Amino acid sequence: MAIMIKSVTISILCLFVVTFSGHGQIAMIGSAQWDGEGPLSYVNENAPKGGRFTMGHVGSFNSLNPFQIRGQSPYELRVYVHESLGTRSWDEPFSIYGQLASDISLSDDRSSITFTIDPNARFADGQQVTAKDVLFSFELLRDHGRPNHRSYYSKVVKAQSDNDASITFDLPKDNRELALIMALMPVLPAHATDRQAFIDGKLERIMGSGPYQVASADFGRQLVLKRRDDYWGQQKNINKGRFNFDEIIIDYYRDSNALFESFKAGLIDVYIDSDPLHWQQAYQFPAANEGQIVQREFSHGRPSGLEGMVLNSRIPPLDKWQVRRGLNLLFPADEIGEAFFGGQRKHIDGYFSNTDLAMEASQVMANCMNKDPSFVPEKDMAEFTDPRRAKRKAFGLFQQAGLALKDGRWRLPDGSVFRLEIMAKDAASERILVTYANALTQSGIDASVRLVDSSQFTDRMQGFSYDATIWRWYVSLSPGNEQAYYWGSEAADNEGSRNYAGLKSSCVDDAIARLVDATNEDMFTIAMQDLMVGLKRSQMVVPFFYDDRDRVALNAGIGTPERTSLYGIQMDSWWRDQ
Known part of the structure; x- marks a missing residue:
């Protein structure tokens, strides 16, 4: 992307004035940027169809x-198999264009929104999508769906x-x-969805209306999606230049x-490389040397989000801010x-870095934070460039929390050793966590890293069953x-939510409410900054690093559009050169 637009600017510009049109679009300022008459700006309208x-x-x-809550499903199902009433342009954070809906109308006072269903919309079995399906989906997901849907x-x-039309x-x-x-x-087919089986967590598959359907599934190993020749939406302008492969195969591996x-062996077509050192050093192999593999970097305007080691404050002594702050100070960034x-990645300073x-x-x-004893006082948030000073500060905070250093090991008030088990889900994160755990061990904490398989990781995350673990909250x-859903007090008690830290703070709750309810630029900016400061002062996460570009190694036969969206790469716009 030739020009990187700062994400916060985009967010603020797009937030405050709501418009709607009869062309099936709503936007939060003026009018949507895309006029709906041609393809999106980050696709190739003439991309060839076919291939794997x-x-x-x-x-x-x-x-x-x-x-449904139970189980772990591939992300691609939501992208390629199931559709929603509207869909995003990845250049416009607050614009929505009609997908299953041909018309979207929002009342002037924002008290209602009406969707007119595209009369051409069909599920994979040819059954027409109607308002009854929308109502069925709304009620089912509201009452029995994932925590975010219910919320x-x-x-x-x-x-x-x-x-049936609206x-x-x-x-x-x-x-x-x-x-x-x-x-x-998402809109699910009322005629082909067993409601009780869904409620019981036993509904294995749901029919979609999207451009692909599941051809085969080998749980834990491979998912194969096949493009539908009879896909109802292939002529819609918003879909032009997208969904180009006849077949998409997703293979699963034990580690990176x-x-x-x-x-390297040519079994997969793309490798998104999140390791800058690996990116520099690992591509001296025959396929790369012979030009069968190409390395490309795509700049993006996404905020950093927050990736790091999340501390489960439900478990003592992590419920004490002094301990959480001390663990942050001992991180050898x-x-x-x-x-x-x-040295090519930047240390995350806040939730909205970049x-x-x-x-x-x-x-x-x-x-609010000054009155809440769970937040780190501002005087204790000072950063140290000298690791020795940081360590002395951390030790002082541990003592303030009631811990005692005896025979080189930190002990809790009851005399037991301060143990911290850090859960890792893959070898890449394990290496970083082991380095951190070693630093903690040298400081008197009995720290260890436990590598678990994907299924165990998911189950333990959903049940909040860990001391600490690595996670990334995308923003x-x-x-x-x-x-x-990520940081709210209510979510802290809801298993399956992403409030993995167990954060409960009326100050953060209020910042989130103000973020959602903001009616002008100043209110929105203040709420975002308050949320960022609140999360940092909570010290619930030991932040890692972020990148301002996507590093992608590709089979040379895969084509990509000339322009990249603000959000970064979009694989549904790629194609295979014939």
Whole structure:
């Protein structure tokens, strides 16, 4: 991407004025950038159709149902098999265009949104998509879906449909983002979905309306998607230049080393390399030397989000801010950054790194945090360039929390040794965590790293069964309601949510509410900064590093558009050169 636009600027510009049109689009300022008359700007309208594309993931899957809590399903099902009423342009954080809906109308006071279903829309069995399917999906996911669906859809005041062609959702006036969330609601076939089996967590597969359908599935090993020749939406402008491969194969591997070896052997077509040192050193093999593999870098405008070691504050002594702050101070950022990333990645300073946001709290947030004993006082947030000074500060905080150093080991108030088991899900994260654990051990903490398989990792994450683990919270260019799912007090007690730290703070809850309800640029910016400061002062996560580009190694026969979206690469716009 030739020009990187700062993500916070995009978010603010797109937030505050809501418009709608009869062309099936809603936007949060003026009008949507894409006029709907041609293809999206980051696709190749003339991309050839055909061929096979094989990608790989580290991990496993044991379900083909991405909408129920139980099981782990491939992300690609939601992208290629199931559709929503609307879809995003990856250049416009707050714009939604019609997919299953041919028309989207939002009332002037934002109290209701009406979707008119495209009369051409069909499920994979040829059955027409109707408003009854939308209502069925809304009620099922609201009452029995994943925690984020239950949280979002329960806020809807009323859903009503008098015919098969349209449905209206009445919305609370104090939730500005809910209209966009409803536009992105997946639509399931009422005639082909066993409601009770879904509720019981036993519904293995749900029919979709998207451009692909599942051809075969070998749980834990491989998923094969086949492009539908009869896909109803292939002539829609928003789909032009997309969904080009006849077949998409997703292979699963035990770790990143096995995945890369398969890439080198030509078994998969793409390897997204998150390791700058590996990117520089690992591509001296025959296929790369002979030009069969190409290395490409794509700049993006995504905020960093937060990747790091999350501390489960439900477990003592991690419930004490002094201990969490001490663990943060003992993280050898410079050593790890140089050893694993060649100094090419930046240490995450805040939730919205890679944006123009300042790490500065409003007076309201500052007053709230000063009254809340779970936050680190501002005087104790000083950073140290000298590791020895950082260590002395951490030791002082441990003592302040009631821990005692005896015979070189930290002990809790009851005399037991301070043990910290860190859960890792793959070899790459294990290496970083082991380096950190060694630093903690040298400081008197009995730290260890436990590598678990993908299934165990998912089960333990969903049940909050860990001391500490690595995780990454991705932040979109349009942060909003999902932040309550990540950091809200209510989510802390809901197994399956992503509040893995167990953070419960009225200050953070208020910042999230203000973020969602903001009606002007200043309010939005202040709320975002307050959330960023609140998360940093909570010290619930030991932050790692971020990159401002995507490093992608590709089979030379895979074509990509000339332009990359603001969000970065979009594989559904790639093709195989004939």
